[in-house]
Amino acid sequence: MTTITRALMLMAFSLILPEQAWADGINQANTAWVLTSTALVLFMTIPGLSLFYGGLVRSKNVLSVLMQCFAITCLVSILWLAGVYSFVFADGGSWQQFLGGGSKIFLPEMGTQNLIGDIPETVFFMFQMTFAIITPALIVGAFAERMKFSAMLWFSGLWLIVVYMPICHWIWGNGWLAVLGAKDFAGGIVIHVNAGVASLVAALVLGRRKGFPTVAMPPHNMTMVVTGAGMLWFGWFGFNGGSALKADGSAGMAIAVTHIAAAAGALTWMTIEWLRFGKPSVLGIVTGMVAGLGTITPASGFVGPIGGLAIGVVAGVVCFYATQFVKRRLKIDDSLDVFPVHGVGGCVGSILTGVFAAESFGGLGLNGISIAEQVGVQALAVLVTAAWSALFSYVLLKLIDICIGLRVSEDEEQQGLDIVLHEETGYHNL
Numbered sequence: 094m095t096t097i098t099r100a101l102m103l104m105a106f107s108l109i110l111p112e113q114a115w116a117d118g119i120n121q122a123n124t125a126w127v128l129t130s131t132a133l134v135l136f137m138t139i140p141g142l143s144l145f146y147g148g149l150v151r152s153k154n155v156l157s158v159l160m161q162c163f164a165i166t167c168l169v170s171i172l173w174l175a176g177v178y179s180f181v182f183a184d185g186g187s188w189q190q191f192l193g194g195g196s197k198i199f200l201p202e203m204g205t206q207n208l209i210g211d212i213p214e215t216v217f218f219m220f221q222m223t224f225a226i227i228t229p230a231l232i233v234g235a236f237a238e239r240m241k242f243s244a245m246l247w248f249s250g251l252w253l254i255v256v257y258m259p260i261c262h263w264i265w266g267n268g269w270l271a272v273l274g275a276k277d278f279a280g281g282i283v284i285h286v287n288a289g290v291a292s293l294v295a296a297l298v299l300g301r302r303k304g305f306p307t308v309a310m311p312p313h314n315m316t317m318v319v320t321g322a323g324m325l326w327f328g329w330f331g332f333n334g335g336s337a338l339k340a341d342g343s344a345g346m347a348i349a350v351t352h353i354a355a356a357a358g359a360l361t362w363m364t365i366e367w368l369r370f371g372k373p374s375v376l377g378i379v380t381g382m383v384a385g386l387g388t389i390t391p392a393s394g395f396v397g398p399i400g401g402l403a404i405g406v407v408a409g410v411v412c413f414y415a416t417q418f419v420k421r422r423l424k425i426d427d428s429l430d431v432f433p434v435h436g437v438g439g440c441v442g443s444i445l446t447g448v449f450a451a452e453s454f455g456g457l458g459l460n461g462i463s464i465a466e467q468v469g470v471q472a473l474a475v476l477v478t479a480a481w482s483a484l485f486s487y488v489l490l491k492l493i494d495i496c497i498g499l500r501v502s503e504d505e506e507q508q509g510l511d512i513v514l515h516e517e518t519g520y521h522n523l
Contacts, residue, residue, distance in 0.1 A: 120211035122340040127216050130335025134223035137328035138230050139166055145321030145383075146234050147519075149429050152313040153509025154238045155519040161242070165230045165249050172253055173222045174199060181262045182221070190269040193262050210338060220335060221265075228257055228284045234429030235292030236299050239506055242514045244499045248489055252291065255485050260287055260478050274460070274467070275474035276446050278347065279336040281391025281439045282478050289436015290479045291486040292427055293419075298490045299499055301426035303506050315375055322379035326355055329386045333393040347393040350401030351386065354393075357402050358385020361409025380434060384412035387435045388442035392449060396456045400449030404442055412438050440475050447471040 143162040147155045169177075179197035186194055197203070200218070207214040229249040236245070263270040264277050277283055302310070312318055333351045337344035362381025367373040388408035389401055396404070415433035419425050427433070447467035450456035459467050493499060500506075505513040512518060 118208050118211055119206075119213065120339075123210075123338065124212045124216055126340035126344065127212050127220050127335055127338055130331035131216065131220045131223055133328045133331025134220070134227065134335065135166075137325055137332060138223070138227045139163055141321050141324030141328050142227065142230055143321065144317050145325060145379075146237065146429055148314040148317030148319075148321060149234075149312045150237050151310060151509070152520055153511055153518075155313065155511065156515055156517055157242070157510035158233060158237055159519075160515060161233045161245055162230050164242075164246060165233070166226050168246060168250055169226045169229065169253055170222060172250060173218075173225055177225065177253060177258050178218055178221065180258055181266045185262075185266075189267070190272065191263070192259055192268075193266050212338060217338070220338075224280060224284060224332075225253060225257060225261070228280075228288050229253055231284070231288040231431055231435055232292050232295060234431040235295045235427045237428040238510065239299060239302050239428075239500050241498060241501055242510075243497055244493050247493050247497070248295075251489050251493075252486065255489060256291065256482050257283075257287065260481060263477075264474065270474050270477065273473070274462070274470050276395055276450065276467070276471065277391045277443065277474070278394035278446075279333045279390045281387070281443045281446070282474050285387045285390060285435045285439025286443065286475055286478050287439075287482045289432045289434075289439055290482040292431035293425070293436060294483050294486040295490060296425050296427040296432070298487065298494070301424075302428065303503055305426045306420070306424050312376065319375060319379055322382060326382060326386065329355070329390075333390060337394060343394055346397065350396055350398060350404075351389055351393050353398055353401040354385040354389035354405030354408065355382045356385070357405025358382055358388065358409040358412075361385075361406050362413050365410065365413050380416075380430070381409045381413070384408045384434050384438050388412070388438035388445075391439065391443045392446040394457075395446055395450035396454070397449075399455045400445075403449060403454075404445050407441060407445065408438050411441050440479075443471050443475050444468060 139162060143159050146162065147158045150158055176195065176198045179195050180193045183194040183197040185192050203214055203218070205213060205215065209217040229252055233245070261283050262268045264275055264283050265271070275282070304310070329351055330348045334344045334348040337347055359378045359382035362384065363373045363378040366377040385405040385408045389404050392400060392404055412434050415437040416430050419427060419433045420430070447470070448454065448464055450459055450467065451464050452458045490499060501510065501513060
């Protein structure tokens with residue numbers, strides 16, 4: 094090819110491609126993938142998690158759950174803009190190990206050309222916002238059917254600031270846990286351990302629903318549950334694959350191991366249930382899928398297919414028995430099993446990251462340290478996160494209870510939150 098031919102081809106491409114294709118530093122492929130992943134992760138909350146949780150509660154409370162997930166999406170989005178993003182990802186100066194700075198409050202200097210790596214900062218801002226949205230939305234499952242809507246809003250907003258914000262900075266904002274070498278690719282610690290422990294505390298502080306555990310409270314709409322579960326599985330590809338922040342092999346591997354773990358977790362849970370109770374349930378297979386997804390999340394960018402398979406199987410076993418233990422032995426009314434699925438799964442996956450990330454297990458390597466050392470760092474990050482989340486979730490719940498009260502009355506709970514709190518019903522023929 095002659096020099097003249099090359100020049101003519103470049104001129105032709107410059108006319109065909111948009112101007113940004115030639116902008117210094119911006120990688121369009123990576124940008125397009127993270128934009129897509131942002132939409133996928135938001136899709137996980139509304140409508141995915143909303144439908145999944147909505148189908149699991151009784152029909153008189155379905156709208157309350159949908160409303161809570163929707164309202165949390167709106168509230169967290171504004172708080173993220175108003176300062177949470179800044180205190181997670183801006184330079185914290187002398188406080189950097191513990192908290193970011195305030196230079197990005199309301200994004201005063203963010204333009205279309207600001208970059209994080211080789212993608213626009215606006216894209217990174219939105220992608221991380223969707224993670225912040227789904228974390229307090231997960232906690233809704235622990236106090237479903239009995240918390241006041243006003244109390245839920247106050248708790249979700251304050252929890253985002255007091256609990257999520259510092260923990261997210263410690264691990265993803267180059268805080269002290271990141272400096273120690275803690276690995277959390279897509280939120281096993283930041284999201285699942287964090288929300289799972291807060292859910293356990295919320296269930297304990299609010300107490301049991303009226304009639305639990307003697308009165309049966311089956312899901313009112315399993316079709317809705319399975320639909321929401323399918324959306325979660327689909328959206329999780331953006332959750333884990335998008336966390337690579339690149340359209341490359343690392344994103345592809347993250348998606349591959351995510352899918353393998355989800356399938357393994359689902360089949361493992363189904364098999365245990367089949368052997369133990371005589372029949373495989375639809376609720377069991379979709380819950381096992383969620384357990385597999387939550388457990389692989391911290392490891393998804395560090396392990397290979399064998400690690401994904403092993404972690405999925407472990408997730409199905411451990412989370413199944415954790416659910417039985419919490420509900421049947423301890424009789425804790427974590428309404429939709431957030432702690433035994435997300436909390437326990439996040440803990441297990443975070444610890445196993447230190448094992449299956451090793452090259453000897455087909456992982457991407459541990460940067461020269463031993464498996465024991467990495468497991469130790471992972472365990473420390475899990476313990477610190479669990480302790481912080483437990484302490485401040487308890488404090489926030491108690492303060493809100495003193496100020497405005499947490500629970501609806503017994504009569505209101507019996508009537509259902511849809512009518513009591515929103516003057517609406519999900520099904521007019523009931």
